[in-house]
Amino acid sequence: MKEQILSVSSGNGTAENRKPIRRSVPVASIVTYIVLFIYTVVLFAPFVIILFESFTGDVEIGSRPSFYLFPHEWTTEGYEVIFMLDPNAVNGVPSLLIGFFNTMWQTLIPLVGGLLTSAFSAYIFSKFRFPGKKVLFMATVLTMMLPMGAFGFVSYLFYMKLGWVGDAGVLPIIIPGLFGGAGTVFFLRSYFDSALSNEVLEAAKIDGAGSFRIFFGMVLPLAKPALIAQFLFGFVGGYNSYSTALLYLYPNKNMWTLQLALAELVSMVSQDGSGYANAQCASALLAMLPLILLYVFVQKYFIEGINIGGGKE
Amino acid sequence: MTEDFAAAAEKDLPPLANAVNRRKQNKKFNKMYLFCWVGASIPLLGFLLFSGFPLVISFMAMFSDMERNNIDTMQWNDFANFIRFGTDERVWIALRNTVILACSQFVSLFIAIAIAAFLSQNVKGSRLFQTLFFIPYICSTVAVAVMWNNIFGIKGALNAILNTNIEWLNNMENPYSLTMAIFVAVVWKAPGYGIVMYCSAFKAINPALYEAASLDGANAWHKFRNITLPGIAPITFFLILSGFLAGLTIFDEATIMAPLSFDGYAGPEDAGLTMMYYIYVEGVQFSNMGYASVMSWFLFLITAIPSVYFIRKRMAEVEEM
Numbered sequence: 233m234k235e236q237i238l239s240v241s242s243g244n245g246t247a248e249n250r251k252p253i254r255r256s257v258p259v260a261s262i263v264t265y266i267v268l269f270i271y272t273v274v275l276f277a278p279f280v281i282i283l284f285e286s287f288t289g290d291v292e293i294g295s296r297p298s299f300y301l302f303p304h305e306w307t308t309e310g311y312e313v314i315f316m317l318d319p320n321a322v323n324g325v326p327s328l329l330i331g332f333f334n335t336m337w338q339t340l341i342p343l344v345g346g347l348l349t350s351a352f353s354a355y356i357f358s359k360f361r362f363p364g365k366k367v368l369f370m371a372t373v374l375t376m377m378l379p380m381g382a383f384g385f386v387s388y389l390f391y392m393k394l395g396w397v398g399d400a401g402v403l404p405i406i407i408p409g410l411f412g413g414a415g416t417v418f419f420l421r422s423y424f425d426s427a428l429s430n431e432v433l434e435a436a437k438i439d440g441a442g443s444f445r446i447f448f449g450m451v452l453p454l455a456k457p458a459l460i461a462q463f464l465f466g467f468v469g470g471y472n473s474y475s476t477a478l479l480y481l482y483p484n485k486n487m488w489t490l491q492l493a494l495a496e497l498v499s500m501v502s503q504d505g506s507g508y509a510n511a512q513c514a515s516a517l518l519a520m521l522p523l524i525l526l527y528v529f530v531q532k533y534f535i536e537g538i539n540i541g542g543g544k545e
Numbered sequence: 546m547t548e549d550f551a552a553a554a555e556k557d558l559p560p561l562a563n564a565v566n567r568r569k570q571n572k573k574f575n576k577m578y579l580f581c582w583v584g585a586s587i588p589l590l591g592f593l594l595f596s597g598f599p600l601v602i603s604f605m606a607m608f609s610d611m612e613r614n615n616i617d618t619m620q621w622n623d624f625a626n627f628i629r630f631g632t633d634e635r636v637w638i639a640l641r642n643t644v645i646l647a648c649s650q651f652v653s654l655f656i657a658i659a660i661a662a663f664l665s666q667n668v669k670g671s672r673l674f675q676t677l678f679f680i681p682y683i684c685s686t687v688a689v690a691v692m693w694n695n696i697f698g699i700k701g702a703l704n705a706i707l708n709t710n711i712e713w714l715n716n717m718e719n720p721y722s723l724t725m726a727i728f729v730a731v732v733w734k735a736p737g738y739g740i741v742m743y744c745s746a747f748k749a750i751n752p753a754l755y756e757a758a759s760l761d762g763a764n765a766w767h768k769f770r771n772i773t774l775p776g777i778a779p780i781t782f783f784l785i786l787s788g789f790l791a792g793l794t795i796f797d798e799a800t801i802m803a804p805l806s807f808d809g810y811a812g813p814e815d816a817g818l819t820m821m822y823y824i825y826v827e828g829v830q831f832s833n834m835g836y837a838s839v840m841s842w843f844l845f846l847i848t849a850i851p852s853v854y855f856i857r858k859r860m861a862e863v864e865e866m
Contacts, residue, residue: 374856475796
């Protein structure tokens with residue numbers, strides 16, 4: 233632990249006249265803190281900028297010769313535009329609120345359903361032996377490797393044939409997710425292989441517990457860390473997803489998700505791209521805030537999730 | 546490693562009962578196999594239904610004309626979509642922009658390695674910095690694009706900081722300032738994931754290796770090249786490839802930062818047009834899914850090249866199973 237991995241200032245000198253245990257060089261640590269400080273500023277300055285901009289009046293923004301951080305006159309005009317004058321409001325309910333609510337259920341239903349399906353499949357792949365298992369698993373892993381992202385928009389042809397567009401446009405967002413994902417299966421299977429002891433499962437089996445009871449009573453609770461990681465990253469992905477909602481939900485304002493509502497609100501209020509900059513900034517901040525708050529409370533699980541490999545597939 | 550419950554249960558039965566129940570057992574086995582097959586194959590079934598059918602349909606659509614994207618009206622069109630694809634200048638513009646934006650991956654990766662290296666130097670509050678640096682990664686692409694739109698605006702913060710008066714997002718003389726603005730928005734968001742991964746990778750490298758190298762007279766660069774780099778190589782490969790896949794399908798940032806102008810261009814000289822953006826414009830806005838399918842398959846083939854590496858690696862893992 234004492235040894236530095238990338239020693240900034242220790243490139244000179246030979247090792248003979250050094251002791252194995254060194255004190256850290258002050259210059260190096262000052263440089264380190266300066267770099268980290270600069271990176272922090274670069275990352276968070278945009279948030280600060282749009283936070284102040286969101287409290288600046290539209291007239292002030294329009295009339296000032298160039299940008300300055302602190303508004304001369306603080307105003308909540310931007311937030312009022314979002315909540316009182318929202319052109320996309322349905323029955324007086326602002327679209328961002330509708331979007332938040334829709335995002336919640338449209339994300340959680342396929343996410344939780346899909347996790348259960350994937351976990352069940354992974355459990356079978358991990359703890360049962362049956363003919364054709366290897367072929368089946370290989371096929372599953374192969375589908376996980378295919379980069380299907382390119383077909384996001386042309387899948388519309390298929391869902392249109394099914395009639396899952398227009399008022400039923402929420403179905404392409406919910407139903408496929410319920411079948412689980414190959415990536416999750418792959419990740420959970422290797423987790424089960426290492427974290428679930430066969431002896432415990434066998435004991436339960438001999439005690440007469442059925443496969444489903446073992447799954448819900450033992451497998452799922454034991455897989456909690458892995459499931460939490462998958463859940464959190466799935467939730468972030470669902471919360472932030474935009475293009476699918478744009479494709480299938482656009483005609484139906486009642487079903488808009490938060491990101492779709494945000495994008496539409498911004499393009500409505502800005503008209504030529506410059507009007508109501510305060511409302512644009514306010515809506516972007518409000519859209520990011522719930523997830524950042526969630527993250528602050530459970531950040532430990534995010535970092536752990538990445539470290540056990542649950543973040544990306 | 547894999548243990549078979551059915552076999553285990555069989556083992557526990559007394560030999561006599563085992564022999565008597567053989568037929569019963571066989572029946573039970575078959576039921577068990579069915580249970581396994583159904584339970585294990587649901588995700589694969591989901592893929593076949595919701596990705597397989599769209600694949601087949603879009604393949605057929607490449608060769609057809611349709612009315613209002615209705616696949617019942619498909620008609621053979623003598624490769625018209627392919628002929629158009631070969632002569633369409635916008636495809637190459639979109640492809641160029643997409644590749645430029647996908648290359649932002651290298652910048653993000655470099656930032657991630659550098660920041661993680663700094664964080665690994667007995668920094669107080671290293672964990673806090675990691676936590677902070679991860680925040681942009683979870684922010685929505687749409688909100689991030691709106692944010693950077695504001696900063697790159699003519700009266701935005703960037704012009705104030707640089708004391709300039711440049712239209713970054715709509716510059717006729719230098720259209721590529723728009724592409725670069727999108728590039729910045731992508732890079733700002735991306736490194737958090739890599740930082741966390743590299744931090745734990747650095748920690749996982751055995752410190753005794755550095756001790757030994759120091760005793761042998763290795764300097765910092767030698768240690769970095771011969772110990773650190775091999776230690777982080779697998780993660781680097783993973784991040785580059787998955788980043789490339791994400792980069793080649795960039796859509797959200799482009800469509801927010803370069804909304805279509807009234808005459809149908811994504812920013813000056815289409816500087817904000819990406820492949821996915823063009824697919825969206827053609828397929829959804831102009832209801833020309835046949836042509837969009839050609840572009841989708843083209844993009845798929847490009848993204849499939851790096852995926853081959855993953856497939857081979859994973860298949861090797863499965864073989865060892």
